[in-house]
């Protein structure tokens with residue numbers, strides 16, 4: 069997108085948020101059985117957002133930079149819709165497929181909105197980053213030859229729209245990680261839904277000899293998927309930072325104590341200034357890492373870790389300060405400040421805490 | 434080593450943690466043996482906590498009103514719940530040191546938070562400012578936990594700037610007519626009575642027109658409405674007063690004494706809000722989570738990164754505990770350092786929040802489910818992750834309020850600036 073188009077897109081999204089996504093609507097959507105609004109989800113599709121994923125000619129994926137405004141808008145208004153199932157990890161995995169026809173088919177499934185995919189990689193258990201205990205074996209049984217998957221995956225998001233799951237597992241034939249596709253309705257797949265800290269819905273998946281399609285080798289696909297997830301989460305975090313900073317500034321301007329607006333106290337101005345500086349730094353960092361990702365720059369994995377450390381820290385800092393600066397109001401459900409705080413915890417949970425990223429950065433120089 | 438589980442595994446080095454000689458001397462001077470008192474409290478917490486309460490402690494669940502009352506009554510069966518009241522009023526005449534040790538030990542064991550409103554705030558207020566009739570009417574039910582009190586100070590327009598409060602109380606004959614609103618009232622949904630700062634006089638210096646009034650929450654015209662908080666709990670409320678009649682006999686002290694009484698309460702609150710025993714307990718929780726979790730071939734508790742973070746918290750903890758005891762000894766000697774009270778509030782809340790951040794960062798690795806149905810009892814159906822997850826996340830979120838309530842950390846820093854910098 070050129071600058072004009074980008075600007076226009078941002079304005080469209082801002083209007084969308086004003087009309088469709090105030091705090092009351094947010095709560096209403098949450099009470100729906102899916103945990104989000106199917107109407108809003110369809111509307112994003114109708115607005116052409118999904119088309120942003122269509123690659124040009126021979127490219128394997130469309131530029132991620134074009135998605136940053138979408139994710140920022142989602143962050144600021146706390147969208148409940150399952151963006152990740154279309155925009156995030158699945159795109160990166162599909163780009164790794166060797167067979168162009170299969171690649172195009174899966175991508176078309178995402179862009180058309182007909183076949184969103186869940187990303188099922190995380191496992192609980194021994195907890196080593198990227199340790200995979202789920203296994204895939206090749207069955208020759210008469211009842212159906214092909215791959216069979218067994219194992220547990222934790223905290224998969226967007227399960228209510230997914231028609232299938234991208235599951236990392238050890239290919240037992242070759243003893244290497246690989247990514248498999250399992251149909252959401254597959255026999256041997258059991259799904260347990262629960263509320264997550266951000267008041268959304270997540271699920272744990274159990275595979276018991278579930279039939280699966282082997283899509284591609286794992287290591288590169290998983291690394292790319294995680295990187296894409298981290299970068300888009302950072303874009304979402306920018307939206308949260310923007311909203312939290314704006315809300316806090318507006319609140320202190322309005323709120324009077326001791327006969328004057330609280331914004332008049334210099335001690336508080338400096339706190340807001342620190343929050344704004346961190347937002348600005350993250351904006352620059354997100355843009356640069358997204359560009360590096362689109363151009364497959366060298367040292368990308370380190371850049372992604374740097375991004376994760378800084379954005380996770382800045383987001384926790386800003387959301388914490390926003391709660392504090394709102395006083396008692398900050399811990400209520402009446403304002404979105406408390407929701408920002410909880411979504412920040414969720415992003416840490418989904419994409420790794422700053423601690424973990426810093427450790428990874430320090431262990432692999 | 435911190436916390437119940439950690440100490441049990443380590444044959445209790447923390448339990449044999451030596452009492453500083455300054456504390457021992459001050460205790461002797463006050464007429465008790467600090468080490469023996471601690472040992473007695475620890476044995477009590479180990480042996481006497483009812484099974485249903487202990488089950489909830491383990492999972493960091495919510496306690497019911499009934500459970501809290503039962504626990505307080507159990508403590509009072511030993512005379513401890515109001516141990517800090519003067520002997521003449523049914524207490525044991527404990528000074529600040531004994532009271533501090535008492536609270537520290539209960540917190541270390543992870544027992545239910547003592548609702549301070551009656552026992553720590555109103556009780557001492559009535560002893561110091563009330564009249565005989567008021568003491569005769571109200572002290573007994575506080576001691577026995579048969580009447581539950583809540584604190585009505587804050588209003589929508591008066592948080593940090595408490596002196597600007599507007600809840601009007603107009604005298605007509607033998608009554609005050611009370612109109613207006615309080616907010617953020619902790620546990621008002623369970624309370625029988627509320628003590629309020631009310632405005633009995635407009636004009637003049639705002640502090641001067643404030644009085645201290647006791648109001649029966651069952652009075653006609655009182656409405657209690659819950660405020661939904663982001664921690665999934667239900668503990669704060671709005672309280673509305675619509676032409677509520679309050680007998681003048683329920684005014685404590687004279688009209689205009691409210692501000693002085695409020696400052697008396699705040700002064701009492703400060704040492705308790707350090708919650709140093711709770712920090713110790715939570716550090717134990719952190720260790721136990723790290724020890725129970727693997728990271729590849731090793732336990733998380735063996736990773737250098739985790740140990741370093743835990744060590745940072747340990748430094749903060751010991752620093753705070755030393756400062757808290759220094760302040761308590763000053764108070765025991767009848768003095769007050771100008772920085773102490775506010776410092777303890779600031780650092781106590783900061784430490785608690787930092788420990789919760791560390792705990793949550795560990796829990797986050799398995800996915801932060803928030804099944805709040807599990808807060809108040811057993812979770813039916815599927816449970817994701819550690820059984821403590823809902824409770825610990827609830828506590829994490831609630832700890833964000835620790836730097837807001839009871840005078841925010843910004844206000845505390847302002848107080849230190851005023852008293853120590855003479856600005």
Ligand SMILES: Cc1cc2nc3c(=O)[nH]c(=O)nc-3n(C[C@H](O)[C@H](O)[C@H](O)COP(=O)(O)OP(=O)(O)OC[C@H]3O[C@@H](n4cnc5c(N)ncnc54)[C@H](O)[C@@H]3O)c2cc1C
Nearest residue numbers: 392393395396584586587592593617619834838839841843
């Ligand atoms: C969980 C919870 C329980 C509570 N329980 C009770 C209770 O039982 N009874 C009761 O009476 N009250 C209770 N409170 C109310 C509590 O005391 C107030 O929330 C607190 O005093 C702050 O007031 P406020 O929320 O109006 O924030 P505000 O006063 O509006 O402050 C907003 C922000 O501005 C900052 N600020 C304000 N003034 C200054 C200044 N001069 N300089 C620098 N910064 C400043 C504050 O620190 C805060 O960060 C409770 C609050 C909470 C959150």
